Amino acid sequence: MSDYNINGLAIPLFLILMLVEYGVLRLQGRSLHRFNDSVNSLSMGLLLLISDALLKAYTFAVFIWLWQNHRLIDFQVENPITWLVFFLGVDFCYYWFHRIAHQINILWGAHVGHHQGEEYNFTTALRQSAFQYAFSWVFYLPLAVLGCPPVVFVVQFVVLKMYQFWLHTQSINRIPLIEGVMSTPSSHRVHHAKNPIYIDRNYGGTLVIWDRLFGTWQPELADEPCHYGTTRPLDTLNPVRANLQHWSMLARDTIKTARWQDKVSLWFRPTGWRPADCLAMDATDPGMQKTGCSDRPKYDPKTTPGKKLYVGCSMMLTFVVCTAFIFLSPQLPGWQVATGTVLVIGGLVIAGDLLENRTRFQWIEWVRVPLLVWFAASLWSATALAESQCSR
Ligand SMILES: [Zn+2]
Known part of the structure; x- marks a missing residue:
């Protein structure tokens, strides 16, 4: 294990890029940052970095153990084919983690934090659920069994994460030639929008060919501007509460529902599913529905x-x-x-x-x-x- 965690050095780099984006938008005469939303996003990012620092060494040890003891093919690090195969492999695994994270209640609780921001800028890129990695690492283990050398996995994973940073901006419009092939700011704006037509679309990390292959592709439409955030509003600037928002709703339903099967199964049902007796009790509560909604007033409490x-x-x-x-x-x-x-x-x-x-x-x-x-x-x-x- 390394004596240093280079994720720490990413903090000043990302801060510089955020200042550049802010400056570019001001030059364009646009104001797309809100102080409290940005602070909340950055707070979530710091919580993620801390939880990653605590978790990654242990989960990566499982990847290495699988590769050392159960790999099917000996891929050579020096061979460019290895790098190409696992560039596609890491991106493919990310697509399926991301898609399932949106579609299953317990996993949505580990990803929802990334979508709670009601503004869309580089600070949104750092806004991640602190517990996401506790679930996502399992999705990459098939690569270890296939024979992905650990060093190749680490490099491709870092490339995937770094690539996704620049997607979170409104300062870049559609990019000819690569739209519909690579993830771009335009395709990722769609992913973060809560408009009904955009909900649960464009899961791709680096490539969106997976979305086109598996039926989740949606281009940004000129007559349908994106409205950012989650269907159920966050209504807090507390980063710990934000991380637990969805799971706390699931826990409440687990306590309230009478059926024992529902107490367990609701965690593994499609996102938004609630026991019938809970729905009847909270007829006016928007609950965890995830069908999309139009724009609404943003959560913007005033302070001094x-x-x-x-x-x-x-x-x-x-x-x-x-x-x-x-x-x-x-x-x-x-x-x-x-x-x-x-x-x-x-x-x-x-x-x-x-x-x-x-x-x-x-x-x-x-x-x-x-x-x-x-x-x-x-x-x-x-x-x-x-x-x-x-x-x-
Ligand atoms: Zn997502």
């Missing part, structure tokens, strides 16, 4: 300029600390990982609270911020200690 300024500064501090924290996470002791995780998540929850103009947890900041600075200093000294031991 002072609180927005505080949240902006707090987020900048959190980004700096998280860059180092995630980068160094493989070599940190358990107590330091746990401390960093609690301090970061606490800050993101409080930021969401302040943007909803609530102050119930504000007092915690008097303790959390000095602790976060101390934590950053402890990262610095841990690195210096490790370097001095290496140089001996």
Whole structure:
């Protein structure tokens, strides 16, 4: 296992790209960013990076074990055919994970976070459910059995993820020649739209040929502008609640429904399915229906300029600390990982609270911020200690 997690270094890179997109849109005279939506998206992205740092080493170990002990074909890393086969293989597995994640209740709960944003810009790319990787990694295991060398898988997976970043923008229109073959901002705008005609379309990661082959392709229509977000509104800026939104509804139905079969099966039924007795109890509740809807007022609570300024500064501090924290996470002791995780998540929850103009947890900041600075200093000294031991 590497001593460093390079995902941490992606944070400043993505921040720079977001500033570039913001500048380009301003030059075009368009305003497509909303402060509270962007902060919520970035908060979700940081939660994902932390959960990935905790999970990936263990799930990748399963991939390596399968490849070492049960691979069917010996693909050579030096052979370009290997890279082509597994470029297609990784993209194909992603398509099916993504499609099933939209269509099964329990998996939609691990993906819905990516779709909750009601604006569409580069911050949306970072807005991911923290638990998505806990489910998605299983979908790539057939590649290990087929014989995908682990290094090829890692590179292709990173390429897939990096490629998807630029899809989340409204600053780029349709691109001739590659529309309908590669994923583009236009095809992915359709994927994020909640208009009935666009719901559950264009699952492709790098290629959309899978959508064309398996009947889920839908081009963006000039007379049907995209309205972003989920059919059921999020109605919170708390990133932890956002991550648990769908599962908490499933849990409520599990408790409420009388039939034992439904208590279990509802988690594995098509997204939106609810037990008949729960539907009868909540006749006016939109529930988990996923049939699409037209535009509606966005969730945009107002707060004071002072609180927005505080949240902006707090987020900048959190980004700096998280860059180092995630980068160094493989070599940190358990107590330091746990401390960093609690301090970061606490800050993101409080930021969401302040943007909803609530102050119930504000007092915690008097303790959390000095602790976060101390934590950053402890990262610095841990690195210096490790370097001095290496140089001996
Ligand atoms: Zn999706």
